[in-house]
Amino acid sequence: MTLVRPAPLRSTRTTPPKLREWDWILVLSATSLAILGSALIFITMTFVSMAFAGALLGSVREGEPQFDDNTVAFGRAVMLEISHVYALRMAGVFMISLGTIWLRTGLMPRWMAGLTYALAGVLLFVVNLSLWVGMLFPAWVLVVSVGIMVRTRGQGPAGAASGEKGPAEPDG
Numbered sequence: 001m002t003l004v005r006p007a008p009l010r011s012t013r014t015t016p017p018k019l020r021e022w023d024w025i026l027v028l029s030a031t032s033l034a035i036l037g038s039a040l041i042f043i044t045m046t047f048v049s050m051a052f053a054g055a056l057l058g059s060v061r062e063g064e065p066q067f068d069d070n071t072v073a074f075g076r077a078v079m080l081e082i083s084h085v086y087a088l089r090m091a092g093v094f095m096i097s098l099g100t101i102w103l104r105t106g107l108m109p110r111w112m113a114g115l116t117y118a119l120a121g122v123l124l125f126v127v128n129l130s131l132w133v134g135m136l137f138p139a140w141v142l143v144v145s146v147g148i149m150v151r152t153r154g155q156g157p158a159g160a161a162s163g164e165k166g167p168a169e170p171d172g
Helices: 021-058 069-105 110-125 131-152
Strands: none
16 A cells, blocks of 8 residues: 655645634634733742742741751742742743734734744743843833834824723713
C-alpha cells in the first residue's frame, strides 16, 4: 500500500479571508478568557507572595524572631519564587493574549504587538536569570499607556465626536 500526499491547496486570494461576526466573537471570547484568567492568577500570586512576606515580617515581635533561620529562609525562598517566577510568567501569558487581540483587531500598531510578544517571551523564559527582569512588565505597562494616550490625544471623551449629550448636560 502506498500513501499519496495530497497536493497543497492553492488559493487565488492575496488577503486573508474575513471572519464572520460569530467567528470574531468566538476568537475574542477565548482570548478574553485567557487575559482574565492570567490577570487573576497574576494578582493572586502577588497577594500570596505578599502574605508570605507579611507573615515573615509579622513573626518578629519586640526584636525577637518567632521562627528559626531555616524557616525564615524557606519562607523567603517561597515568596521570591512565587512573585518573581510564577507571577511574572502569568504576566507574560497576559501580554501574549493582549498582543493577539491587538493583532487580530488592529487596535494597536503592529510594532507594539511585536514588542509585546518579545517582552512576553523574555518574561516566560528568562525570568530566572535576574531579579531586574521583573521590571519589564511595569515598563511594558508604561509604554502601552503612553501609546494609548498618544493615539487618543485630541479625540476628547467618548461620544463627544458624535455629538451625543452626556448625562450631566441639560437639553436646550
